Amino acid sequence: MKTGRFLLLNTLIFIVIVALGIGGYYYYFNQSNYIDTEDAKVAGDVIPVSADSAGKLTEWKGQTGTVLKQGEMVGKVAVGTETKNITVPVSGTIVQSKVNEGQMVAPGQPLAQVVDMDKLYILANIEETDIKDVSVGQEVDITVDAQSDTKIKGKVTQMGLATNSVFSLLPQQNASGNYTKVVQRIPVKIEMESYPNGIVPGMNATIRIHK
Incomplete structure (x- = not known):
């Protein structure tokens, strides 16, 4: 009986270690090869x-x-x-x-x-700590929430030259004297190769930039 429990315990520990190893490798692989963000929307020139x-x-x-x-x-x-x-x-x-x-x-x-609904694009906000790994021409995988079963290919076509906070109507104020650093985001324009009907400006999107 004790031997059986010992083997079961060892098996469970082994499974947990393997799962952690696979999860760690998957996380490392994604961090090394992609930049992911859900802070993205479909846009168009209004x-x-x-x-x-x-x-x-x-x-x-x-x-x-x-x-x-x-x-x-x-x-x-x-x-x-x-x-x-x-x-x-x-x-x-x-x-x-x-x-x-x-x-x-x-x-x-x-x-x-x-x-022009034939010239829609994606505006994604990339964290300042990741922007060094983004450049014009990189391939992008796009998923629009409204049609999550459709994968759209795209490319980075334009990099913002200022963070979103620079143009905010209510810029951050430090009235109390206690400064809390906030990660800034820089807008990146991504053109879609093609996309299905029904996609309109303002829809939420998730993007993955290939490093």
Whole structure:
């Protein structure tokens, strides 16, 4: 009986040691070859649509989801006795409409927001301690939370030149005199080779950069 318990105990200890060894090797392998982060989102260049002149919006075709080509008319503004056209500055999809027909608008007022849904990319925030291992051209594995079963390939195309905190509306203050160091994050732009329909700006993503 004692021999059986001794063998069982030794077997359990052996299994634990092997599991720890495998886990340690897996952790070391990942740390040596990849940079992983869940601090990433799908993004796109958001371009505003605006009128050149003040007047009444007599026609508006800028409903959310409308796809337009660069220079295409999206609405009209009545300026005195004239029908001045409002056109979109780039090809893309209306992702936000801010006005309604009949409304008075001002010059330069954002009437809608346009995004080219064929040119979406990933913005990932990389910790400052890892940024030395990131460079333009590195391969990236991407998973978007909304379609987690789809693996997307990408490449690093642009490195941020300042941390996110530099542009924060509420920068860190040290009023008490007690300083606590916080790991800073630097934005990195990642272009996707291809991606399925249904992915939109703002969706959460997880990325793995190959060192």
